Amino acid sequence: MPYRAPNQRAVTPQNRGRFPGYDVLDEVERWDDVTAGAVLERLTPITDLSFFSKEEDAIATPLCDLLLAQDGEPKIPVVGLIDVRLALGEGDGWHYDDMPPDPQAWRESLQHLDDDALTVFRLKFAALSRDQQASIVQAVQDKSSSSESWHDKPAQQVWSLWTRYACAAFYSHPWAWNEIGFGGPAYPRGYKNRHVGGREAFEVADHADRDPVPFASRVEEARRNHAKLVESGNR
C-alpha cells in the first residue's frame, strides 16, 4: 500500500468537487499492479519538458489552464502530460489531410496564439492577463463553431486538437476522478451495486444535500462566469 501524506488525501484540482472526502486512490490495493502503476505514475512530478520549448510552454500552460479552468493550486500538470505524449510520438495516428500531424500542429497553433496576441494586444500571449488570453482563445472557438479557418487551418480541427489532448490528460488523473466521483479502475474487484442510485461502499454520494443548488443553476453560473472572463478580456 503506497503511503500518502495526510494533505495528499482526497485531492481535487483547485479543491473543487462534489464528492467530499472521496479518494479513488484509497482503492489502489484492490487494483491489479499494472493498472496501479499506470495510474500512480501520473502523480509523479514532471520537472522538465522534452517536447515543448520554454517559449511554447509559456503559451501552452495558460492555454490549457483556461481550457480546463485551472486557476489555482492544486493543479493537474496538463501540459506535462501532453508533453510526455508528444515526446513519445504517442499520437492518434490519423490526421486531417488539411492539417499537419499532431506534434507539428501543436507547435504551429501555439505560435499562432502568440501571433494573435501580438496583433490584438501588441504583447506576447504569455504577457497577457488571463481575461485577455481568454478572449484570444474564445476567438478561435468562435471560428471553430462557424467552420472558419484560423491561420489557414480549419479552426474546428485546431480546437479539437487542443481539447482532445487537454481533456485526455486532465481526466486521466485520479484527482479529476475524485472531483467527478468516478469509481476508477475496477480489476479484479468489479462493481456490485449497479442500479440507478446504487453505490459501492467506497463511493461517496453527490454533495446535493449540502449544496442543493440545482444542476441547471450551477451550469448557468459557470456559463456566466465564463462569459464574464472572455468579455472583460475583449475590453
Add this chain to the structure above:
Amino acid sequence: MRHRLLGLEDVRRRNESAWLIPNDGSRDNHRLRDDMRRFPDSEEVDLVVVGAGAGGSVLTQRMARAGWKVVALDAGPFWDPDADWVSDERASHHLYWTEPRQIGGADPVPLGSNNSGRGVGGSMVHYAGYTPRFHPSDFRVATLDGVGADWPIAYEDLRPYYQTIEEELPVAGEDWPWGDPHRYPQQAHPVGGNGEVFMRGARELGIVAKVGPVAITNGRFGNRPHCIYRGFCLQGCKVNAKASPLITHIPDALAHGAEIRANSHVSRILVDDETGRVTGVVYIKDGVERRQRARVVAVAGYSIETPRLLLLSSSKRFPNGIGNEHDQVGRYLMVQGAPQTAGRFEDEVRMYKAPPPEVTSEQFYETDPRKPYKRGWSIQTVSPLPITWAEHVAAQGHWGETLREYMRDYVHWAVLGALCEFLPMPENRVTLADELDRHGLPVAHFAYSQSENDHQLVDAAQGVMEDLLRAAGASEVMTIKRYAHLVGGARMAARPEDGVVDAHQKVFGVENLFLSDGSVLPTQGSANPALTIMALAARLADRLAGPVSMVR
C-alpha cells in the same frame, strides 16, 4: 445451466479455446505459446493470413483444424491480458492502430481509438462486445429499397455460421424478435443504471428494447470467468469475460499447429507475373524485411489496411494494385453514423459500472415507407468513461468552467448511441497518400462524405433518442454526431466490375488470393459488424477446406 443449447461439449469439440486458457487466475496460456509450431520463411505453407483479428483468426483456427499449415502474421503484439492491458482509459492507447493515416472528404472520419485495433485479436480486443446478426433485408438492399447494393449471397448462406460463432463466443441476450428471430446460447445479463434508463424510456414510448446481444460470458465458459461488470470493455477485457479472437479462436488454432507471428507488418503480396498467382508475402519484423511463401494468401487487415495492402501490391501483372483491374479497391468504404445522446438525471446513474454494451432496440432498423429516407438505425447503450465523456461535453462547445461543471456531474448522466445505416458510395474510398510511414510505405488516405439520406437518418435517430431519454425523466439532453465501425473497401460482388471479391471472397482475377475481413461487406445494416465478419470467415473456411476446395 446458463448455457442453454445443451451443446457445450459440442462447442468444445469444435473449438477448445475456452478450455485451453488456464484456470488458475492467469489469463493466458504461456505454455501453448512457447510450444507454438514455427515455420521457416523458406517453407511454402498452405496458407498465410494477414491480420489476426476478427476475420483472420477464425479462418486461421478453422484451417489449422482442417490440417492446413497456417501462418497468421499480425502487425501488432501477441497480447497477454495480465501484463499488457490495464483497467484504465488513458493507458490503453497501445491497443489502437496509431500508424499515420490521412482523412479527408466533406465529412472526414477520425480513426485511431474509435475504429481500429492492432495486435493479435484485432479490433475485437477493444470493441464494445455487441454481436447482433444482420437482418435478411441487408443482403438485398438494392432490390428491396433501390439503394446500396445486393450481396451475391443471401442471409440463409450465413445463418448456420451465425449460430456456430454465437455458440463459440458465446453470446448472451434475450430472445431476439427482429430480422430472423432467434435465440442466444446464454441468458441476458442483468443491466446497470444506463440499461435501466434505456428500458424505462423505451417502455414509456412503447419502443421495444431487449437486453443484449453481447459476446460476454454470463457464467463461466470453459475457463473463462463471469463478467465482473467493471465497464472497461473498450480497453480490453482483463477478465477474459468478453470475447475476442485472442481467447475465442487463437488458443485452438495454436493447439492445432498454426503459427501466429506477431509484430510482423506485411508490406506487399508477392505475385508471379507469369501465372498471375500469388506466391506469398513480404513482411517487416524487427526492422528486417522478410518473405513468407504460401500456396494461398488471405488478407484480413480490416477496411483501411486491406485496401491499402492491395494497392501497395502492384506488379507488372497488376500495375494498379492487385484485384484492382476495375478500379474497385478501396471504394464503397462505409461507416455508420453514430450520434450519441446523453440525458441528465436527478438520481445517480453511474453508467461506468456495467459493460457499455447492455441494451439494444432494432425497432427502427428497416425502411419505413412513411418516411422520406431509406433504411434505418438501431439504438444501444454506450456508457462512456470520463475521457470519452469529456469529448462529448467539449463537442458541445463547452470549455473552461462550464466544461468542468458539466464534467463534475458525470454520475448523473446516461448515454445512448445510434448506429445509422449510411449508404455505400464509390467516392468514399481509400487511396495511397504522398506521406510515408516509418517503413517507407505510402500511408492510406480515407475520403468520406455523407449523402442526403445519411443526414436524414442521423437527425431521425437523434430525435428518437432525445425523446426516449426525456421520457425516462431526463431534464436536459445533449447529442453529438460521431461515427462508428468501418466496413467495405473491397466488397463482394457478382461481377468484377462491381467489386473486388466474388461470393466466395476470392479476389477477382487471382486464383489463390482471398479476403477474410470486414472489407468484403457490400452493405452494413445498422448492426455492429464483428459477428458477421467472423461468420463470413467461418464460411470461407468451409469453402477452402471442403471436399472440392475452391483453390485451383
